Amino acid sequence: MMISINGSGLMPRLRGAIAVILALATLTVVALPYNIVTGSGQNMRITQNVVLFEKFTGTWCSPCGAISPNVSKIWEFYGSTKLAIVEYHLVWGRTDPYEIPAGVTRSNYYNVGSIGIPYILTDGTYVTYGKGYNYTSMSEAINQSLAVTRHFEIGISGDLASGSVTVHISQISPTTATDLRLRYAIVESNLIYHAGTSPGGWYNHTVRAIPAEDIITLPLPVGGSDFVKTFTLSPSWVTQNLSFVAFLQNDSSKQVLQSCFYGYGAATVYEFNAVLLFPGAVFVAIVSLIAFRRKNNI
Numbered sequence: 001m002m003i004s005i006n007g008s009g010l011m012p013r014l015r016g017a018i019a020v021i022l023a024l025a026t027l028t029v030v031a032l033p034y035n036i037v038t039g040s041g042q043n044m045r046i047t048q049n050v051v052l053f054e055k056f057t058g059t060w061c062s063p064c065g066a067i068s069p070n071v072s073k074i075w076e077f078y079g080s081t082k083l084a085i086v087e088y089h090l091v092w093g094r095t096d097p098y099e100i101p102a103g104v105t106r107s108n109y110y111n112v113g114s115i116g117i118p119y120i121l122t123d124g125t126y127v128t129y130g131k132g133y134n135y136t137s138m139s140e141a142i143n144q145s146l147a148v149t150r151h152f153e154i155g156i157s158g159d160l161a162s163g164s165v166t167v168h169i170s171q172i173s174p175t176t177a178t179d180l181r182l183r184y185a186i187v188e189s190n191l192i193y194h195a196g197t198s199p200g201g202w203y204n205h206t207v208r209a210i211p212a213e214d215i216i217t218l219p220l221p222v223g224g225s226d227f228v229k230t231f232t233l234s235p236s237w238v239t240q241n242l243s244f245v246a247f248l249q250n251d252s253s254k255q256v257l258q259s260c261f262y263g264y265g266a267a268t269v270y271e272f273n274a275v276l277l278f279p280g281a282v283f284v285a286i287v288s289l290i291a292f293r294r295k296n297n298i
Contacts, residue, residue, distance in 0.1 A: 046155035046168070047081070051145040052247045052259040053138075055087045056112045056119040059195035059203070060094040064118040067133040072204070074138050082146065084245045084261035085205040086185045090117060097193060098203065102210035110254070123148070123256040124249055151175040153224075154246050156262035160186075161239045163231050165262065167246045169216065170224030179252045180216035184229055185209070185245045188237055208237060216248065 055071065057064040075085055088106050089098035092113075112119050120138065121127050123145040151173045158165035169182060189204035211229045233239065247259040 046153055047258070047260040048153055048172070049082070049146060049150050050080075050154075050259040050261060051078075051083050051122050051142050052124065052245075052256040053083055053085045053142065054106075054110075054121045054124070055085070055205075056090060056107055056110075056117045057087050058090050058092065058094065058117060059096045059098065059193050061117055063133075065195075067118055068202075070133060070135050070138060073135050074142070075205075077139075078142060080261040080263065083142065084247065084259040086187055086207050086245055087203070087205045088207050089203075092117075095195075098191070098206050098208075100207065100209065103207050106207075106210070123259075124254040125256075149173075150258050151177070152248055152258040154248065154258050154260035156244055156246055156260050160242050160244060160262075161233070163233055165229055165244050167227045167229060167260075168224055169220065169227070169248065169258075171218065171220045175218070177218070177250055177257060179250055180218070180257070181249050181251050182214040182216050182227065183247055183249055184211040184213065186211070186231060187243050187245060188241050189243070190238065190241045205243075208234070208242070 053071075053074070055064075059065075071085065075083065088103035089096045089100075090104065090107055090112070091099045107113065110119070110121065110124075118133060119127075120133060120141075122138075122141040126141040126144050151171060152175075153168075153170050153172055155168040155170075156165055157168070167182065167184070185207050186209040187205050188208050189206070191203040191206055192201055193203060194201040209231055211231050214227050216225075229244075233242075242263075244262045245259065246262075248257045249255070250257060
């Protein structure tokens, strides 16, 4: 016997089932803030105008967690072709599993301890502290940095899973810059730590290690110079969530002259996980509806 979809209260039940499935699908979409799409792992990525975005933060710091959505929006808008984000975690008498000694050294370099966190710099000189860490103030600082003439290119190639990458630097126009350092950071995203301060307990662009810097002396050789950076991967790191950042900095003025962001594989692209998970949610919804109809002969 066929049962009418409008009879025996099935319509409300069907509507309720659809509502639950869509709610679960929505939760699935927003469960993870980032998805990392990777490439071949060997292509050289060369950048001509990438801004270094440094954030000093802590899992215990409520204001730091509050601005995380704005940082995510900044990343979504500019992406790795214009921006390299690194986040240094600091304990400061509290608890934070992501603090590393090299990150503390970096905070001392900028005298962050006398200022407080959250603290954000773009290219080492444009500070958004005191202007509010909203999207507008961050974007203005980034745009200021993007308007600066770049005299260098930085390229990165290799496979992070092997614990070795090659960083290439070349000079593309004359400059009188001195006291130059080529610096590096290994960062990891999609970290989960429920400290109750960051929305969802998710942490991205977290600095996991800082390989030894290299002194750059001008003029560079014709064709540039290569630096092979080797490092040990911690068993706690998720390789496909790792990226490598290289940046050239004037050690006297602290101005960053060029940066490069290199994700696991080739260039890492972060995007809403809806791109990855929504098709799965649709599939679950379809299967659930088919099962519902079969059970009720509709």
